[in-house]
Amino acid sequence: MAWIKRHLIAFAALAVLVYMLVPNIVVAVFSFNEPKGKFNYSFNEFSTAAWTNPCGTQGICESLGLSLQIGLIASITAAILGSMIAFALGRYRFRGRSATNLLIFMPMATPEVVMGSSLLTLFLALGVPSGEGAILIAHIMFCVSFVVVAVKARVATLDPKLEEAAADLGANPTQTFLRVTLPLAAPGIAAGTLLAFSLSFDDYIITNFNASPSSITFPMFVWGATARGVPVQVYVIGTVMFLLALLFVVTGQVIGKRRNRQVA
Amino acid sequence: MVDTGKGDLSLVALTKSYGSFTAVQPLDLTIEAGSFFALLGPSGCGKTTTLRMIAGLDAPTSGRIRIGEKDITDTKAYQRNVNTVFQSYALFPHMTVLDNVMFGLKRRGDKDAKRKAQETLELVQLAQVGDKRPTQLSGGMQQRVALARALVNRPDVLLLDEPLGALDLKLRRQMQIELKRIQQEVGLTFIHVTHDQEEAMTMADRIAVMNAGRLEQLGDPATLYEMPRSTFVANFLGQSNLLRAQVLGGPSDDGVVRVRSHDTDLEVSREHLPDGVTDVWLGVRPEKLRLGEAGGPNRLRGIVRDVSFTGVATQYIVEMPWRQELTVVQQNDGTARATLGETVTVSWAATHGFALDASQDAEAGAELVDEHG
Numbered sequence: 001m002a003w004i005k006r007h008l009i010a011f012a013a014l015a016v017l018v019y020m021l022v023p024n025i026v027v028a029v030f031s032f033n034e035p036k037g038k039f040n041y042s043f044n045e046f047s048t049a050a051w052t053n054p055c056g057t058q059g060i061c062e063s064l065g066l067s068l069q070i071g072l073i074a075s076i077t078a079a080i081l082g083s084m085i086a087f088a089l090g091r092y093r094f095r096g097r098s099a100t101n102l103l104i105f106m107p108m109a110t111p112e113v114v115m116g117s118s119l120l121t122l123f124l125a126l127g128v129p130s131g132e133g134a135i136l137i138a139h140i141m142f143c144v145s146f147v148v149v150a151v152k153a154r155v156a157t158l159d160p161k162l163e164e165a166a167a168d169l170g171a172n173p174t175q176t177f178l179r180v181t182l183p184l185a186a187p188g189i190a191a192g193t194l195l196a197f198s199l200s201f202d203d204y205i206i207t208n209f210n211a212s213p214s215s216i217t218f219p220m221f222v223w224g225a226t227a228r229g230v231p232v233q234v235y236v237i238g239t240v241m242f243l244l245a246l247l248f249v250v251t252g253q254v255i256g257k258r259r260n261r262q263v264a
Numbered sequence: 265m266v267d268t269g270k271g272d273l274s275l276v277a278l279t280k281s282y283g284s285f286t287a288v289q290p291l292d293l294t295i296e297a298g299s300f301f302a303l304l305g306p307s308g309c310g311k312t313t314t315l316r317m318i319a320g321l322d323a324p325t326s327g328r329i330r331i332g333e334k335d336i337t338d339t340k341a342y343q344r345n346v347n348t349v350f351q352s353y354a355l356f357p358h359m360t361v362l363d364n365v366m367f368g369l370k371r372r373g374d375k376d377a378k379r380k381a382q383e384t385l386e387l388v389q390l391a392q393v394g395d396k397r398p399t400q401l402s403g404g405m406q407q408r409v410a411l412a413r414a415l416v417n418r419p420d421v422l423l424l425d426e427p428l429g430a431l432d433l434k435l436r437r438q439m440q441i442e443l444k445r446i447q448q449e450v451g452l453t454f455i456h457v458t459h460d461q462e463e464a465m466t467m468a469d470r471i472a473v474m475n476a477g478r479l480e481q482l483g484d485p486a487t488l489y490e491m492p493r494s495t496f497v498a499n500f501l502g503q504s505n506l507l508r509a510q511v512l513g514g515p516s517d518d519g520v521v522r523v524r525s526h527d528t529d530l531e532v533s534r535e536h537l538p539d540g541v542t543d544v545w546l547g548v549r550p551e552k553l554r555l556g557e558a559g560g561p562n563r564l565r566g567i568v569r570d571v572s573f574t575g576v577a578t579q580y581i582v583e584m585p586w587r588q589e590l591t592v593v594q595q596n597d598g599t600a601r602a603t604l605g606e607t608v609t610v611s612w613a614a615t616h617g618f619a620l621d622a623s624q625d626a627e628a629g630a631e632l633v634d635e636h637g
Contacts, residue, residue: 159352167342168341168347
């Protein structure tokens with residue numbers, strides 16, 4: 001009894017961890033299932049069929065490719081725009097600065113349904129065709145906010161004296177930015193970009209409002225498939241995405257730890 | 265593009281204003297090439313602003329800055345052959361120590377950057393830490409890296425902005441000697457900004473004392489200490505006893521001027537008296553005063569109110585009949601001691617006093633010394 005009491009926090013932590021990871025484990029397990037009938041809801045028979053043929057369901061890899069493409073373009077564009085905004089907000093005093101600071105949070109605070117539907121209205125009014133272009137514009141818009149928040153936090157910790165020191169040592173403004181400012185802001189930019197990618201990749205609501213029949217993203221494909229029975233390939237891709245995310249996080253942790261060890 | 269105009273640094277009527285606030289009043293100053301120069305003053309006196317204008321980090325409101333014949337007033341910081349050791353060191357945390365030191369050389373495409381950087385790290389006794397990160401080093405070591413990073417470029421002028429402020433007392437003393445050695449070894453012009461009068465006097469060949477945006481006095485440490493020209497300098501550099509006095513007449517044959525203070529006739533060397541003033545503060549440093557009559561012809565009697573023994577010396581507070589308290593520091597050399605409440609004579613020589621225009625505040629600068637310890 002005393003032993004349990006002493007380790008209560010460990011038990012609680014374990015329970016929360018299990019709670020959070022069970023869905024991922026279920027997905028991984030069922031990716032090896034050979035379902036009986038249309039629905040992959042009960043484990044029938046072990047099979048690696050879906051793993052050896054991940055594109056085996058019609059449209060799945062096309063939608064995955066589209067989502068990756070949109071995710072990359074949206075996150076990189078948002079990273080560039082968002083970093084510039086973050087530097088402007090973090091470094092300079094100008095008219096409308098506090099208003100910008102506030103407005104940049106709006107896409108994060110607005111419910112996706114509201115944003116998706118109002119964007120659709122706007123695009124229709126302006127005559128912008130639905131499809132990949134419209135989705136990209138929408139994704140870049142909400143991704144920018146997240147990049148700004150991540151980069152601004154980093155810029156705030158940068159000592160402006162470092163840039164003065166660079167200038168003092170003969171670095172012109174371009175060299176100062178490339179050799180001092182940018183490398184120091186890089187962790188913030190990387191974090192913002194990764195966050196933007198994952199948000200873009202799994203966005204369903206806003207995307208669905210602005211998609212055309214030829215622009216089915218991966219989340220839309222999965223949603224559409226649930227009605228007819230989700231193909232096992234979806235579980236495979238889900239597992240791979242989870243493992244990739246895990247890899248990114250672990251790599252980030254290891255790099256961070258090594259850097260900390262150097263500091264200490 | 266780097267300006268290389270070897271020679272003296274001259275500031276000509278240099279000013280800096282922020283709106284209605286004038287941080288630096290018109291400042292004229294020539295700093296000889298190869299000298300160790302100190303800008304000394306309390307915080308907010310304009311010394312750091314002056315330094316930043318020389319570095320090119322702040323633009324002057326008016327006036328010119330020249331190095332030798334070259335006018336650098338309108339050039340940018342990165343175009344000037346001037347380098348700064350920042351108070352916070354401002355080392356690049358994402359680079360190794362060696363990369364930090366090479367930064368300036370690489371900007372101008374020096375092919376020999378690595379060797380020169382290594383040599384400079386040796387000069388500051390940090391040859392072993394080139395591939396470490398600045399954050400892995402102690403404060404004292406970071407300070408040396410910052411110095412090496414500036415030194416390696418062989419600037420026409422090297423600026424030091426309170427570089428020892430963050431170090432503890434022992435390390436600071438050590439670095440003062442070290443800096444002086446390095447300056448003599450490399451022969452560059454060093455301009456050292458500090459509020460620590462002892463530091464300035466220990467290190468610099470010449471000191472400019474600044475107060476409230478103005479240059480109070482310029483001179484070598486001994487002259488500033490022995491012959492201050494204002495009450496601010498008299499109080500900010502060391503301690504002074506200031507007696508109100510009137511000049512009684514012209515100098516006598518032996519170069520001594522007689523003055524009268526609180527009904528006592530005193531004398532002061534002619535060269536220690538400014539021209540054309542009759543009301544003066546007669547100043548004497550505490551260690552120039554002697555208990556007894558051995559100090560010289562100037563004699564005052566008073567009562568000992570406080571005795572503090574510090575080992576090498578004893579400090580006495582002697583109250584004069586007109587309630588003023590004089591501080592006397594007596595070396596522990598076996599001569600007369602006084603006890604609390606005793607009536608004593610304090611004496612000093614005419615050459616040990618200095619006279620200042622009495623229109624100044626006798627307390628100017630005194631309160632600022634304690635503030636900085």
